[in-house]
Amino acid sequence: MKAAVIVFPGSNCDRDVAVALEAAMNHPPIMVWHRDTELPPVDLVVVPGGFSYGDYLRCGAMAAHSPIMREVKAKAESGTPVLGICNGFQILTETGLLPGALIRNAGLKFICKDVFLRVETSDSPFTRKYETGSVVRLPIAHAEGNYFADTATLDRLEGEGRVAFRYVTQGGGASLDANPNGAARNIAGIFNENRRVLGLMPHPERLAEDLLGGTDGKPMFEGLVEALS
Amino acid sequence: MSSSTLSPITPDVIKAHGLTDDEYRQVQDIMGRDPNITELGIFSVMWSEHCSYKSSKKWLKTLPTTAPWVICGPGENAGVIDIGDGQAAIFKMESHNHPSFIEPYQGAATGVGGILRDVFTMGARPIANLNALRFGDPSHPKTRHLVSGVVAGVGGYGNCVGVPTVGGETNFHASYNGNILVNAMTVGLAQTDRIFYSAAAGIGNPVVYVGSKTGRDGIHGATMASAEFSEDSEEKRPTVQVGDPFTEKLLIEACLELMATDSIVAIQDMGAAGLTSSSFEMASKGGLGIEMDLDAVPIREVGMTPYEIMLSESQERMLMVLKPGLEGKARAIFEKWELDFAVIGHLTDNGRMVLKHHGEVVADLPIDPLAKASPEYDRPWVPGTKRPVLDPASVPAHPPIDALKVLLSSPDLASKRWIYEQYDHMVMNDTVQRPGGDAGVVRVHGTKKALALVTDCTPRYCLADPREGGRQAVAEAYRNLSAVGARPLAVTDNLNFGNPEKPEIMGQIVEAIQGMGEACRSLDFPVVSGNVSLYNETNGVAILPTPAIGAVGLIEDVAKIASLPFKEAGESIFVLGETKGWLGSSLYLRELCGREDGAPPPVALHREKREGEFVRRLIGEGEVTAVHDVSDGGLLVAVAEMAMASGIGATVTAPQGVPLHAWCFGEDQGRYVLTAPSSLVAAILEAAQRAEISARVIGTTGGGDLTLNGSGAISVAELKRLNEAWLPDFMAATAESGGEA
Numbered sequence: 001m002k003a004a005v006i007v008f009p010g011s012n013c014d015r016d017v018a019v020a021l022e023a024a025m026n027h028p029p030i031m032v033w034h035r036d037t038e039l040p041p042v043d044l045v046v047v048p049g050g051f052s053y054g055d056y057l058r059c060g061a062m063a064a065h066s067p068i069m070r071e072v073k074a075k076a077e078s079g080t081p082v083l084g085i086c087n088g089f090q091i092l093t094e095t096g097l098l099p100g101a102l103i104r105n106a107g108l109k110f111i112c113k114d115v116f117l118r119v120e121t122s123d124s125p126f127t128r129k130y131e132t133g134s135v136v137r138l139p140i141a142h143a144e145g146n147y148f149a150d151t152a153t154l155d156r157l158e159g160e161g162r163v164a165f166r167y168v169t170q171g172g173g174a175s176l177d178a179n180p181n182g183a184a185r186n187i188a189g190i191f192n193e194n195r196r197v198l199g200l201m202p203h204p205e206r207l208a209e210d211l212l213g214g215t216d217g218k219p220m221f222e223g224l225v226e227a228l229s
Numbered sequence: 230m231s232s233s234t235l236s237p238i239t240p241d242v243i244k245a246h247g248l249t250d251d252e253y254r255q256v257q258d259i260m261g262r263d264p265n266i267t268e269l270g271i272f273s274v275m276w277s278e279h280c281s282y283k284s285s286k287k288w289l290k291t292l293p294t295t296a297p298w299v300i301c302g303p304g305e306n307a308g309v310i311d312i313g314d315g316q317a318a319i320f321k322m323e324s325h326n327h328p329s330f331i332e333p334y335q336g337a338a339t340g341v342g343g344i345l346r347d348v349f350t351m352g353a354r355p356i357a358n359l360n361a362l363r364f365g366d367p368s369h370p371k372t373r374h375l376v377s378g379v380v381a382g383v384g385g386y387g388n389c390v391g392v393p394t395v396g397g398e399t400n401f402h403a404s405y406n407g408n409i410l411v412n413a414m415t416v417g418l419a420q421t422d423r424i425f426y427s428a429a430a431g432i433g434n435p436v437v438y439v440g441s442k443t444g445r446d447g448i449h450g451a452t453m454a455s456a457e458f459s460e461d462s463e464e465k466r467p468t469v470q471v472g473d474p475f476t477e478k479l480l481i482e483a484c485l486e487l488m489a490t491d492s493i494v495a496i497q498d499m500g501a502a503g504l505t506s507s508s509f510e511m512a513s514k515g516g517l518g519i520e521m522d523l524d525a526v527p528i529r530e531v532g533m534t535p536y537e538i539m540l541s542e543s544q545e546r547m548l549m550v551l552k553p554g555l556e557g558k559a560r561a562i563f564e565k566w567e568l569d570f571a572v573i574g575h576l577t578d579n580g581r582m583v584l585k586h587h588g589e590v591v592a593d594l595p596i597d598p599l600a601k602a603s604p605e606y607d608r609p610w611v612p613g614t615k616r617p618v619l620d621p622a623s624v625p626a627h628p629p630i631d632a633l634k635v636l637l638s639s640p641d642l643a644s645k646r647w648i649y650e651q652y653d654h655m656v657m658n659d660t661v662q663r664p665g666g667d668a669g670v671v672r673v674h675g676t677k678k679a680l681a682l683v684t685d686c687t688p689r690y691c692l693a694d695p696r697e698g699g700r701q702a703v704a705e706a707y708r709n710l711s712a713v714g715a716r717p718l719a720v721t722d723n724l725n726f727g728n729p730e731k732p733e734i735m736g737q738i739v740e741a742i743q744g745m746g747e748a749c750r751s752l753d754f755p756v757v758s759g760n761v762s763l764y765n766e767t768n769g770v771a772i773l774p775t776p777a778i779g780a781v782g783l784i785e786d787v788a789k790i791a792s793l794p795f796k797e798a799g800e801s802i803f804v805l806g807e808t809k810g811w812l813g814s815s816l817y818l819r820e821l822c823g824r825e826d827g828a829p830p831p832v833a834l835h836r837e838k839r840e841g842e843f844v845r846r847l848i849g850e851g852e853v854t855a856v857h858d859v860s861d862g863g864l865l866v867a868v869a870e871m872a873m874a875s876g877i878g879a880t881v882t883a884p885q886g887v888p889l890h891a892w893c894f895g896e897d898q899g900r901y902v903l904t905a906p907s908s909l910v911a912a913i914l915e916a917a918q919r920a921e922i923s924a925r926v927i928g929t930t931g932g933g934d935l936t937l938n939g940s941g942a943i944s945v946a947e948l949k950r951l952n953e954a955w956l957p958d959f960m961a962a963t964a965e966s967g968g969e970a
Contacts, residue, residue, distance in 0.1 A: 009567065010475050012391025016658040049656075051389040054475025110384050112653045141388070141653045206655050211672070211787065213663070 001228040003029035003044040006072065008063045013049035013205065017085065020205035021046070024221035034066040043228040044081050045072050047088030049141070049203060059102065059144045060090030069095055081125050081228065082197045086142055089189070089199030098192055098199045099157070100149030102142075106182025110143040114214075115180050117165040117188050117202060118172055124195040125227035127164060129219035135172045136216035138202035140180060140188075145201040147183035147190075154184055165189035165200055236266040246273035252604060259598045267536045267584070267592045272599065274502035274540060275509060278763055281603040284729035285761045288742045292756045293749050298718055299757055305426055306347040306498065308757025309419075310719045312783050316673065317421045318680055319353035322361070322414035322723040322779040324762035328469040329411040333378025337411050338386040339472040342544055344415045345390060346498035349481050350547065352425040352488050353417025356657060357671045358387045360397040360413045361684040361723065361777040362648075365406030367640050367959055372401070375409050376648075377960065383413070384651040389474035390481070393660050394652035395669030397684050401640040404688075407767025412723040412760075414779040416682055418673060425488060427497040429515035429550045429576055434494055436508070436519060436574040437556065439563050440480050440546040443504070444529035446470045447542025476545040476568070483566040484547065492555040499546040505539045507548040508574075512582065513600040521574030523586040535584055535591040550576060610735035616693055619813040619827035621891035627821050629893045630941045633869060634951055636862045636894070639820045643955035661787055665874065667712040667858055672787050679787040681715030683780050687861065688773035690829035693814040695737045695774050699744025700832045701898060706780035707752050708858040711841035712901060714790045714848035715782030720749060722759040722778055727771025729763050737774040738763075745776060751834035752841075754780070791848040793857040794875035798931035800854060801910040802879060805840055806900030807923045808864060810891025816862050817894035832898045836922070843920050844901055852909055859900035865893035865937065867902045868928070872935050873949045881928035882938040889940065904930060 003021050007014045014031065022028045030040050034052075039045065053062035063069065069091070076082045076097050084092035092098045105111060114137050119130040130136065149157070157163055165188040169178040174186040181201075189200025204217030236242070243253050246269055256264055256272050264272065278284060294302035300317055301309035307321035325340025345355050360383055365372045387394045392415070429436075447470035487493060495515065497507040504526070512519040523538050533541075551559055556572055563570035577583070584592040627635075636642050649664035661679055662670035668681040685705040691698025703720065710717040722745065727734040749756055765772045784790055812818050813827025847853045855875075859867045865881070872879050883892045905913055910926060917924035936942035 009479055010389070012389075012478065012656055016656065019658060050391060051475060051478070054389065054473070054478075056475070109381070110388055110651045110653070112388075112655065113650050139655055141655060143388075203655075206658055209658075211661055212655075212658060 001025055001044060001225050002042040003046060004032045004039055004042040005029045005046045005048055006032050006034065006068055008034040008052035008066065010052045010054050011048050011050035013085065013203065017046055017048045017205040020208045020217065020221050023208065024225045032068060034068050037067045037071065039071045039075055044083065044224055045075055047072065047082065047084040047091050049086030049088060052087055052091065060087060060094040063091045064094035073097060076197050079196055083126060084199040085203055085205065086201055089201055090144065092197065092199040097197050098190055099153050100147055102144050103146045103148045104144050105146050111180055112139065112141040114139050115202060116168050116170050116178065118168040118174065120163045120166060121161050124164065124191060124198065125224055126198045126220055127223065128227060129223035135168060135170065137207065137214055138204055138217055139206045140202050142201055145181045145183065147187045149184060157190055162191040163187055164191050164198055165202065238263055238266065238269055246270065247277060248273055252276060255602065259595060259602060265592065267539060268594055270536050270540050271505050271592065271594060274505050275599060276603050282761055283604040284606050284608055284763060285724065285738060286605050287607055288739050292742065292746045294755050294757060296753060296755045299755055300421065300424065302755065302757045303759060306350045308719060308721060309351065309424055310757060310781065311421060312678065314676065315421050317419045317424060318416060318781055319348050319351050319419055320414065320416040320721055320779065320781055321347050321758035322412055322721045322777065323347065323760040324723055324725060325411045325413065326409065326725065326762050326765060329379055330375065330409050332469040333375050334382040334385065335469055335471050337379040337382030339470045339544055340411050340413045341383055341386040342472045342474065342477050343500050344413045345392065345477060346500065348415040348417035349484055350425065350496050350498045351419065352423050353419035354485060355392045355415050355417045355481065356659065357416045357669060357682055358392050358394040358413065359669065359682055359684050359779060360394065361686065362397065362399045363405045363410035363688065363775060364401050365409065366403040367401055369406045373960060379411055380648050380651050386472055386474045388653040390478045391656050393654045393656050395654050395660055395671055396664050396682055399645050399648060400688065402688065402773055404773045408765045408772050410725050410772065410775055412777045414684060414721065416680060416781060423488060425493055425496050427495050427511050427514055429495045429511040429517050431494055431550065432517065432576050432578045434550050434553055434576050435556055435572045436521060436576065437549050437551055437559065438526060438546065438571045438573045439549065440568055441473065441476050441543055442527040442529040442569055443538055443541045443546070444543045445533065445537055445541060448537060448540045470542045470544050472544045479566040479568055480545055480547065483563050483568055487559055487562050490558065492551055492559050494550040494552055496547060496549040499548055501542065503540060503542045504548065508582065509596060509600055511548065511550065512596050518577035518579040518581045518596060519574060520577050520583040523584055525571050525573040527569040527571050535586045608729050608735045609732045610739050611732045612736050612740060613695055616826065616828045621810040621812045621888050621895065624812045624818060625822055626888060626890040628940065629865060629889060629937050630943050632817065632821050632890065632894060633865055634943065635820055636816060636866055637869060637948055638951040638955045639816065640955065641816060642862050642866060644953045645956065646953060647956040647960060661790065662713060662792060666793050667709040668715065670713055670784065670790060677787050679784040681710045681713045681782040681784060683709040684777055685709060686775055686777040688775045689814050689825060691741055691774040691776060693829045695740035696744035697829050697831060698774065699741035699776055700748040700834065701829065702776055702778045703745050703748035703752065703754060704832045704834065704837050704898060705860055706778045707754055707837060707841055710780060710782030711844045712791065712856045712858045714845055715784045716845065717752065717754050717780060717782045719755050719757045720778055720780045722756055722776060724759065724761045725765055725772060725775040725777065726763050727766045734771055741774055741776045748832065748834055752838055789849050789851065791853060791856040793855055793871050795871050795877040795904055795930045796854040798877055799907065800904045800930045801907045801926050802868065802881065802902060802904050802928040802930060803910060803914065803924055803926045804864065804900055804902055805844065805917060805922055805924050807897060808887060808892055808895060808900065809897050810887040810895035811897045812891055812895055815894060815896045830896050830898045836899050839920060840899055840901065840922055843917065843922055847913065852913060853903045853905045855904040857902045859902060863894040863896050864902065869935055869948055871902060872945045873952055876945060877930050878932040878934045878945050879928050879930050880936040880938065
């Protein structure tokens with residue numbers, strides 16, 4: 001598998017996800033600069049976390065209009081899997097690759113902590129190594145992770161099985177107190193129509209190594225390698 | 230403030246620039262004439278306490294600053310130590326107290342930005358931030374607003390830049406009501422053969438400005454930071470700078486990219502006193518002159534005067550001297566990162582700073598006399614009055630479990646989760662121990678090494694006895710590093726005190742530095758960088774003396790570290806170090822008895838080193854399962870913290886001979902609580918005895934309660950609830966009416 005990681009001014013999880021990808025692929029991904037107008041031939045594009053363009057205007061809004069995102073959009077439309085993590089998720093919604101928006105956390109504060117997530121389906125290249133319904137622990141680190149969409153969109157996402165992850169308690173219940181940011185229906189991550197694009201607020205790359213406190217993020221990268229090699 | 234070179238220099242203007250009559254006469258001597266307003270402004274900031282350390286210099290020189298592993302001690306932007314394999318850790322702690330009180334979000338944010346620049350200026354990629362925060366009494370009407378703003382500001386900057394905030398400390402005390410402390414520390418990683426210094430070299434070499442444009446913000450920040458506060462201080466809001474962490478992130482990447490090439494001769498960030506101090510320091514250290522064309526400086530607003538350009542404290546700017554002919558290569562890197570890049574001058578051989586604006590010379594000053602003649606005072610000081618040692622039996626004995634509940638839900642001991650969850654403490658993916666332990670542990674990327682990082686100070690001890698308090702701050706940092714298994718390497722200090730012109734305050738400064746020096750020498754723990762913040766007073770009332778210590782330790786193998794949570798039920802809990810039940814200046818005395826008297830606990834430095842080495846050996850050999858140093862609140866609090874962090878209870882038995890409340894909550898120094906499988910404990914105690922270290926088994930882990938034999942029990946869940954509740958409840962409560970500014 002070959003992967004590309006997009007680097008915007010202000011990206012700051014680009015190296016982190018590159019390390020996680022390299023561990024799974026046994027070779028490093030290609031780092032692609034935001035001003036580039038062409039993507040190398042790759043099987044996966046990752047839009048990493050951080051504060052692209054300083055979150056100015058609106059999180060992800062400026063990155064969505066950078067030259068490289070036109071290419072990313074074209075790749076996604078032709079079926080290349082795209083993974084957006086945190087700011088990457090925000091950028092994918094701003095680009096229109098995913099529906100809805102990420103608004104300010106209900107508590108108005110930046111939150112960095114581990115949360116529990118329920119894997120809603122293992123039927124995607126991103127989640128195939130997880131069991132449907134299993135509960136995993138991953139960190140969040142954001143101030144704008146409150147997923148918002150109109151009721152019709154939310155119903156459609158649910159109906160089409162496009163909710164990838166939901167904030168839950170350790171026991172797996174999608175209760176109000178398991179929801180760290182006020183996200184609609186406890187949604188932490190969603191797919192596009194063909195489940196080839198995933199955006200999620202939690203950081204799988206941050207818990208992909210025992211030494212850092214857990215490995216629940218690792219199956220995502222291993223699954224991608226399996227699916228795309 | 231708008232001014233031109235034609236503004237007359239009146240006594241009022243001199244006073245407004247914070248110069249005394251004597252200092253102004255010295256200015257005239259150096260100049261051989263009256264200075265113009267731009268020149269006066271330059272003298273003013275260069276000689277401010279903030280930039281010149283004029284009150285503390287004499288005493289700072291007494292601190293030990295060398296060791297075989299020290300590459301660069303105080304005097305540069307930050308201290309540099311060797312961590313093996315051709316790698317260096319570069320670090321420093323710095324205050325942003327006055328701005329944070331006036332405008333907490335921006336004050337704290339730019340504090341973080343400034344200390345980051347000090348570190349990456351030297352060629353290091355910042356890998357961790359820490360902070361030491363002191364706020365006023367929780368009941369003070371401004372406290373909530375200040376906590377909220379400072380924490381958001383620290384997070385807002387560090388999170389965006391993408392450097393994890395991995396540790397720190399937060400205290401509350403009424404002495405900080407009108408003068409909070411915001412001390413920020415950054416640790417960076419560099420290659421030992423690629424460290425950049427600030428001494429300019431090479432006559433004719435280009436002087437280059439990079440980063441943000443210069444605006445009118447922060448003019449006279451350094452002078453403000455060198456004066457006491459009064460009722461009208463909030464009118465000084467315009468002197469607080471506004472930070473842009475996004476630009477800082479770009480500046481880090483651009484500087485590191487340029488540093489990887491061989492283009493830079495010298496580099497210096499524009500911090501306090503902006504372009505003035507950066508250009509002066511570079512030229513002065515290199516023994517050269519500098520000529521700058523202020524028309525070339527990228528400016529944000531039209532019509533800025535030379536005075537404003539030189540004194541602006543706009544953030545995210547750097548000044549560098551490049552090798553000749555490499556401007557184009559450097560410019561391409563900064564343009565890639567969309568940052569300003571301008572050649573604004575060159576080095577000369579005449580030892581003068583010459584500034585031109587609109588084709589005219591607007592300032593012409595000798596560099597060496599100005600920099601070297603900055604005043605150094607031997608201010609009068611009086612030693613503090615020694616307080617009597619409290620007899621523990623004379624202190625009221627509250628039921629221990631009740632007292633434990635009060636202590637764990639008191640402001641200083643309550644969980645700081647509400648704070649550190651607003652900081653991204655994991656970005657860069659090397660945070661091995663997150664906040665909440667004895668020290669933050671950050672892996673050295675791509676290696677099996679790690680750095681352990683702490684900040685420590687117990688200001689109430691420093692008030693009671695500044696020398697003992699200085700010793701204690703250093704010893705506690707040493708202990709916290711040892712408790713995770715790190716070899717303590719070096720210290721950065723951030724000395725926060727009141728007005729040094731008062732002999733009793735100067736006495737605190739002198740004695741605290743002496744105490745720190747004793748501890749650093751004894752523990753082989755040199756001071757490699759630091760910062761002094763004086764005049765922390767409001768309406769004549771000083772803060773508690775607060776010499777905050779930041780420290781770095783090295784872990785050779787990150788697999789061999791210890792953490793404080795209990796690991797398993799059925800293990801033995803034992804204490805290293807002696808418990809005599811020292812209650813003077815303890816938290817128990819303050820929180821349970823409403824008293825802050827008594828001598829603070831003495832630190833036995835010779836024992837500290839022996840114990841630290843012993844603890845590190847136990848950790849390295851994998852003989853212990855959990856380690857926690859005993860500090861604020863004493864032994865029972867330490868055990869409770871280990872229980873709360875794990876959810877595993879404990880049963881503890883107090884020995885005879887020490888009053889129970891003093892045994893539980895006394896703050897005797899030099900102690901650690903450890904756990905080990907019961908089968909290993911006898912051998913460990915024997916080894917301790919051979920090493921002449923007092924050691925005693927006090928209990929066993931297990932169950933869901935913390936039980937003190939003969940004195941009752943409490944569930945660990947209830948303790949955790951109390952410990953976690955205080956800060957969020959405090960922050961959520963509605964401010965008293967009329968209190969918010």
